[in-house]
Structures are given as structure tokens and as C-alpha cells.
Amino acid sequence: MTTTPSDAPPIPGHAPIYSGKVRDLYAPLDANGDPREDVLLLVASDRISAYDHVLDSVIPDKGRVLTQLSLWWFEQFSSLVPNHIVSTDVPSEVEGRAVLVRRLPMLPVECIARAYLTGSGLAEYREVGSVCGVALPDGLTEASPLPETIFTPTTKAPMGQHDQPITYAQVEDLIGAELASKVAEMTTSILAHGNEIAAARGILVADTKVEFGVAGDELVLADEVLTPDSSRFWRAEDHVVGVPQKSYDKQYVRDWLTSAESGWDRTSGDAPPALPADVVAATRETYVAAYEAITGDTFR
Ligand SMILES: N#Cc1c(N)ncnc1-c1cnn(Cc2cccc(F)c2)c1
Numbered sequence: 001m002t003t004t005p006s007d008a009p010p011i012p013g014h015a016p017i018y019s020g021k022v023r024d025l026y027a028p029l030d031a032n033g034d035p036r037e038d039v040l041l042l043v044a045s046d047r048i049s050a051y052d053h054v055l056d057s058v059i060p061d062k063g064r065v066l067t068q069l070s071l072w073w074f075e076q077f078s079s080l081v082p083n084h085i086v087s088t089d090v091p092s093e094v095e096g097r098a099v100l101v102r103r104l105p106m107l108p109v110e111c112i113a114r115a116y117l118t119g120s121g122l123a124e125y126r127e128v129g130s131v132c133g134v135a136l137p138d139g140l141t142e143a144s145p146l147p148e149t150i151f152t153p154t155t156k157a158p159m160g161q162h163d164q165p166i167t168y169a170q171v172e173d174l175i176g177a178e179l180a181s182k183v184a185e186m187t188t189s190i191l192a193h194g195n196e197i198a199a200a201r202g203i204l205v206a207d208t209k210v211e212f213g214v215a216g217d218e219l220v221l222a223d224e225v226l227t228p229d230s231s232r233f234w235r236a237e238d239h240v241v242g243v244p245q246k247s248y249d250k251q252y253v254r255d256w257l258t259s260a261e262s263g264w265d266r267t268s269g270d271a272p273p274a275l276p277a278d279v280v281a282a283t284r285e286t287y288v289a290a291y292e293a294i295t296g297d298t299f300r
Contacts, residue, residue, distance in 0.1 A: 011091050014041055020159070021054050022047040022062075022229060028100070036103075039086055043098040044224075048283070050253050051266050057275040063097035065287040065299060066227040071099065072295045073194065073225040080193070081186055084213060084222040104213025104220055107175050110154040110163050111183050113191035116206040117144045118232065118245065121152055124165060133167035141242050143206070143234075149192040151184040152207075182219045183212055194226045201293045203248060204239055206232035233290060248290060252282040 008016035008024035015035045018025040024043045027035035044063035048055050074083045090098040114121050114131065117140050121131045130136060132152040140146075153171050154163035172180040191208050198205050208231035211223035224230050233248035247254065256262055256279045257272050264272050275283075288299045 008043075009093075011041070011043075011093055013091070021049045023224075027103075038103055040101050040103045041090060041094075041098055042101050042223075043094050045097075048250070048253065050250055050257060050272065053272050055253070055272055055275065057280055059280055059283050059287065061284055061299075062287055063094075065291045066224070066229055067097045067099060068299070069291045069294065070224040070227050072291075072297075073227075074221070076197065077190060077193070077221065077225065080189060081221045082215070082218060084220050101222065102213075102215070102220070104215060104222060106211060106213045106222065107179065107183065108156050109166075109171055109174060109183065109212075110156055110209050111187040111212060112152045112154060112207060112209045113149050113187045114152050114207040115146055115149045115191055115195050116204065116232075116234075117146060118142060118206055120165065121207070132165045133169070143239065143241050143243065143245050145241070149188045149195070151188050153184075153187075179214070179219065186210075186212070186219060186221070190221075190225065198226075198233075198294055199236055201296075202236045203290065203293060204234040204236045206234055206245070208232075228287065228290060249283065249286045252279050252286070 007019040008026065011026055013029050014026035015029060016024065016026050017040070022045055024045060026041040026043065028039060028041055030036050044067045046058035046060060046062045048059050048062060071085070071088065074085055084101040084104055085099060086102055087100040090100060117125060122142060124131050125136055125140060131150065134150045134152065137147065151168065152165065154165050157163045168180065168184060187210055190210055191205060194208065195205050205226060208226055210221060210225060210230070213220045213222045228249040234245045235248055238246060253275060256275060257264055258266060262273055264270065291299050
């Protein structure tokens, strides 16, 4: 968990439960004013994080764009796996950027799949020739496409600590062999199928993180699906193996923060400065462009 729930903006009739870097979780209150235990309100803010900092600047409509994109992906996978969505009928304060979801026992595993090698997966590969115990061929490098989409899970570390990569055997120890097999298969299928759709629209999804809950012995897809906050989005036309790829959605932010103009030293530990209006506007446009490219719908 991250910062205290008190950081979450108040929503009438809802009790704040948890405030993440860019999202907040609430429990709707029942007729007695007690928090309901069967549902949660999952709210996406316009906050943006970069270099492990939540920036002071917000990106207008980011929460709405990513919520609508995630809902579109949930629909794409609705025949593949049940999901936690209950309703998009939410308080006016968070219209379009919140979802009422089934409250589920959540599996203690960050279910990550990778189609391209980058980030912590690349670092582990360079160190030991594998990722989360998954052996890979020699000669792979930054942004290499993987022979197949692989399951590379991590623990769910408390906020402020880093999730730790674990092997498939460790996932079996955590949740049992049957569930481990289901989450591994489902996670890789979501990324593989998501990439078929996204690649046809000029976007590569290098990797993604999904979360599952359980209802009885049934696996339920929860959290968010294939958003730029849970996944690495790259422009397919710019993909060059061997060099770090530009982030589809955060590159303007990263480039400005690391430019002389910002005056910020990312190794200083200081909070980043506020973003200029043109960087905010360009970043908003990349989120909208990603939504419209993938879904084929106009963002309203
Ligand atoms: N999804 C979901 C979910 C569910 N359907 N049932 C029970 N718990 C969760 C749950 C708990 N933590 N998170 C992460 C999270 C998501 C969104 C905003 C946040 F602040 C934090 C998800």
C-alpha cells in the first residue's frame, strides 16, 4: 500500500481505503453509513509519475483516458476471462475515470508478461541469462522481441519497496499449482492478444502487469488492463532493437525533466519541478492518441 487513504480526495458517500501513486481506492457506504464489503470504487487520477516521483503537475483527462482504455480492453477479453467490473455508474466527481468493481480476494502476485526485453527483465537476462527462471536464447539485447510472450511474475511489495522477481515455482508455492498455471496462461494470452490488436494500430506493448482476484475457484481479471500506466507502450514505427525505446506516453515528460531547461538533477533526490504547459499538453495528446489509435473511437 502507498500513502495513507487521507491523501485520496473526498468523495461523498465513500470511504477512502488506499491512495496509490496515480490511483485511489474507495469503499461505497451502505445505508447505515458503513463501508460496503462487496464492492470497491477504483478511481484513476490525472496524476503522473516519472522517475519514481509523483509529479506536482497533473495531465488533464489522463484518468478518464486510461479508465476508458482499460474498460475497452476488459471488453476485448470478456470471453477469455471473467472480470471484476460491476458498473461505470459512478459519482459525478469522478465521472469517466472510476469504476465500481467486485471486491475480491486478490492473488499476492504481480502478473507480468513480456513480449520484448527491456527494463528489469533485460537487467536480469544480462546477469543470469534468464528472467524469473525463464531461460532465453543468447544474443538478446535492449528491446529485442522475445521468441514468445513470457510470464515473469513479481511479489507485491509494500509501497516504497520494489517488487521482487519470482520464479514460476515460487508462484506455485504462493497460490498453488492449478491457479499458477491459470494466471501464467492468462497473463501471457492477454499480452499476446493485446499486441495483435495494438500492433495493427502502430503500437507495441513491450510488457504489461495485470492482477487477478478469485471468486470461488474461478480466476477474475481485476485492476486495470493494458494501459500506459500498467504497460510499456512503444511506437511500432520507431522500434529499433539495441537502443532504449521512447515511451509512447511519458517521453515528453522524461525528456523535459532530464533537460537542462528543467534544472532538475534526477540523482539529487529532490522532487521534480512542475512541467511547462506545452509538455503537459503534448502528454495529454499522447494519451488521447493512444486511446483513439487502439480503440478506433474518438475520445470525448
Ligand atoms: N482492482 C481491484 C481489487 C478488487 N477488485 N478487489 C479487491 N481489491 C482490489 C485491489 C486492491 N488494491 N488494488 C490496486 C489498486 C487499484 C486501484 C487503485 C488503487 F489505489 C489500488 C486493487
